[in-house]
Amino acid sequence: xxxxxxxxxxxxxxxxxxxxxxxxxxxxxxxxxxxxxxxxxxxxxxxxxxxxxxxxxxxxxxxxxxxxxxxxxxxxxxxxxxxxxxxxxxxxxxxxxxxxxxxxxxxxxxxxxxxxxxxxxxxxxxxxxxxxxxxxxxxxxxxxxxxxxxxxxxxxxxxxxxxxxxxxxxxxxxxxxxxxxxxxxxxxxxxxxxxxxxxxxxxxxxxxxxxxxxxxxxxxxxxxxxxxxxxxxxxxxxxxxxxxxxxxxxxxxxxxxxxxxxxxxxxx
Amino acid sequence: xxxxxxxxxxxxxxxxxxxxxxxxxxxxxxxxxxxxxxxxxxxxxxxxxxxxxxxxxxxxxxxxxxxxxxxxxxxxxxxxxxxxxxxxxxxxxxxxxxxxxxxxxxxxxxxxxxxxxxxxxxxxxxxxxxxxxxxxxxxxxxxxxxxxxxxxxxxxxx
Numbered sequence: 366x367x368x369x370x371x372x373x374x375x376x377x378x379x380x381x382x383x384x385x386x387x388x389x390x391x392x393x394x395x396x397x398x399x400x401x402x403x404x405x406x407x408x409x410x411x412x413x414x415x416x417x418x419x420x421x422x423x424x425x426x427x428x429x430x431x432x433x434x435x436x437x438x439x440x441x442x443x444x445x446x447x448x449x450x451x452x453x454x455x456x457x458x459x460x461x462x463x464x465x466x467x468x469x470x471x472x473x474x475x476x477x478x479x480x481x482x483x484x485x486x487x488x489x490x491x492x493x494x495x496x497x498x499x500x501x502x503x504x505x506x507x508x509x510x511x512x513x514x515x516x517x518x519x520x521x522x523x524x525x526x527x528x529x530x531x532x533x534x535x536x537x538x539x540x541x542x543x544x545x546x547x548x549x550x551x552x553x554x555x556x557x558x559x560x561x562x563x564x565x566x567x568x569x570x571x572x573x574x575x576x577x578x579x580x581x582x583x584x585x586x587x588x589x590x591x592x593x594x595x596x597x598x599x600x601x602x603x604x605x606x607x608x609x610x611x612x613x614x615x616x617x618x619x620x621x622x623x624x625x626x627x628x629x630x631x632x633x
Numbered sequence: 634x635x636x637x638x639x640x641x642x643x644x645x646x647x648x649x650x651x652x653x654x655x656x657x658x659x660x661x662x663x664x665x666x667x668x669x670x671x672x673x674x675x676x677x678x679x680x681x682x683x684x685x686x687x688x689x690x691x692x693x694x695x696x697x698x699x700x701x702x703x704x705x706x707x708x709x710x711x712x713x714x715x716x717x718x719x720x721x722x723x724x725x726x727x728x729x730x731x732x733x734x735x736x737x738x739x740x741x742x743x744x745x746x747x748x749x750x751x752x753x754x755x756x757x758x759x760x761x762x763x764x765x766x767x768x769x770x771x772x773x774x775x776x777x778x779x780x781x782x783x784x785x786x787x788x789x790x791x
Contacts, residue, residue, distance in 0.1 A: 478782035508782035532777045534704050539732060541707045542692065544773045550645055551709045566781040572772070 368599065370409055370453035371397060373429065375446050382512050385434040385479065386444050387421060390452065396427030397454060402486035403461025403590060403618045406431070407598050409453040410442035417458070417595040417613070418443075419483035429454065432482035432514065458598040459617050462487045462588055467560035471499035473552060473582075474522075475573045477506045477545055477565020481514045483590055483617075484564050488522055495524065499559075502552040503527040506545030506569065510538045526553050545569065546576045556581030563621075564590040571628055574621045587621035591628075642687035642738055645711045649762055654755040661745060662738035673714070673729040680723045681742050683715035689735030693727045706770070707732065713766045718742035 377389035397406070400420045408431060409415040416439045422430035435444035446452065464487060472491055476484050491498050503522040507513040509531050519527050528548050530541035541548065545565075559582050563573050570589050577587055593605035593612045600614030608627040610616060647655050662685070667673065673691060674680070684691075688710050694702040705727065708714050714737070717725050723742075749756030 506782070508780070512782060530707070532780070532782065538704075541690065541709065542704050543706045544776050547706075547769075547773055548709070550711055568776060568779060569781055572776060 368455060370407070370455045371395060373452050373454045375448050375450045375452065376428070378447050381432060381514050384436070384444070385432060385514065387430060387432045388443065388446060390429040390431065390454065392427055393451070397429070397456055399423070400429070400457040401461040402464065402490055403483055404457040404459050405483075405595075405598075405617065406454050406456035407458065407595075408443060410439050410446070411451065411453070413442040414439040416440060416443070417598060419617075421482040421485050422489065423486045432479065434479045455598070459613055460615065462562055462618050464490050466586070467491070468497050469499065471554035471559040472501045473554050473559050473561040473577070474501070474503045475545055475549070475561065475563045475565070476504070477569040478508065478512070479514065480565030480590070481505050484562060485515065487562055492522070492524070500525055500553050502554055504545050504548040504552060505529045506565065507531050509533045510535050510540070526551070544572070546572050549573070549576050549580065557583070559586065561587045563587060567591070567628060574625065584622040584625060585620050588618050589621050589624055590617045591619055591624060592617060642736075643685040643711065646685055646713055646762065650755070650758050654752065654758060657748065657752070657755065658745065658759070659738070661748065662740050665737050665739045667731045667735040667737065669731055669733045671731045671735070673731065674725045675728045676725055678725050680715060680717035680725050682739055683713065683718050683742060684737040684739050686710050686712050686714055687736040687738065689737075690732040691729050691735060692732050693729055695727050702728065706773075713763065716763050716767055719760070719763055
């Protein structure tokens with residue numbers, strides 16, 4: 366973990382949706398230590414501010430890949446950067462997805478909106494070593510077909526089941542319509558032998574976890590990625606506190622057996 | 634327990650029914666194969682049947698003058714297609730069209746209601762099952778109303 370921001374430069378920018386882009390960053394000098402799936406970096410847009418951004422792909426080259434949605438001042442600034450622009454990055458931070466716990470078991474990945482970004486490195490990990498895992502199921506929800514991330518990659522995740530669903534279909538959309546939990550009944554997994562990875566808006570996380578537990582997936586086997594106001598990212602400032610957890614240090618990935626009671630407390 | 638694609642048709646949906654009651658109900662079903670693009674029912678028509686999907690997807694739609702048909706939800710494998718047959722006025726509130734080839738169990742609603750009248754335990758179990766499906770769809774609809782993936786869904790963003 367590097368506490369001092371290191372200089373990086375944007376070397377590639379891919380427009381994912383109308384408000385989301387994937388940036389590839391190359392170190393200008395020393396690279397940060399390698400990231401694990403689900404971990405995040407603090408990315409600084411010069412003159413604007415710093416935000417936490419999960420890695421959305423892990424490369425061997427020391428380059429970082431972040432998918433950024435333009436929703437606030439800093440994320441808008443980062444989203445607008447093109448090749449050649451400079452940023453400062455520190456990390457890696459937090460506890461990522463526990464892929465070891467999923468080995469030998471069916472894997473169920475449930476994503477909502479931009480929540481698919483931190484899950485993509487996990488998918489890469491599972492797909493790189495398919496014999497080490499059971500059946501992989503990927504369920505992705507989005508607001509509309511135009512808001513669906515990595516749409517061209519979803520077919521390659523069909524091992525055996527990958528499906529996207531949208532809240533608001535456009536005229537030509539031939540896929541599924543409805544919330545992502547509606548797909549769980551169609552996925553191919555054995556609940557007692559399944560590890561689930563869930564990321565998205567908190568309401569969606571709660572609904573997904575409830576449905577999975579109702580089907581027989583153990584709460585401890587449901588890993589969820591939570592988001593709070595991360596500032597220092599080192600567990601000192603307390604901005605990201607969720608009850609006994611400091612999510613920048615103890616999360617962002619937490620077992621639902623720990624998270625469930627915390628997520629039902631208002632304003633926690 | 635395994636999920637839908639490797640289980641018999643309707644296994645998840647009908648799991649709560651006692652085995653003998655389930656067999657009785659299933660004995661009323663006939664298997665139908667519907668090509669992609671089949672209009673299964675139309676808004677306003679009598680709701681005299683329902684289906685349990687074994688495979689494939691059906692889109693529920695509603696006609697909006699000037700805008701054509703808008704799809705409001707899709708139903709996939711092991712899903713219940715149709716619950717308007719249960720309660721008056723027993724008319725479809727939406728239209729339904731297959732999006733891909735569908736294999737389904739089709740039930741005659743009057744025959745099922747008659748069976749339920751004969752066997753109150755089966756009737757209660759079936760109503761509970763349909764209520765569970767309606768509840769799931771109501772919760773899903775409420776969640777969609779929140780527009781969770783919209784720009785301001787999570788409050789001020791960094």
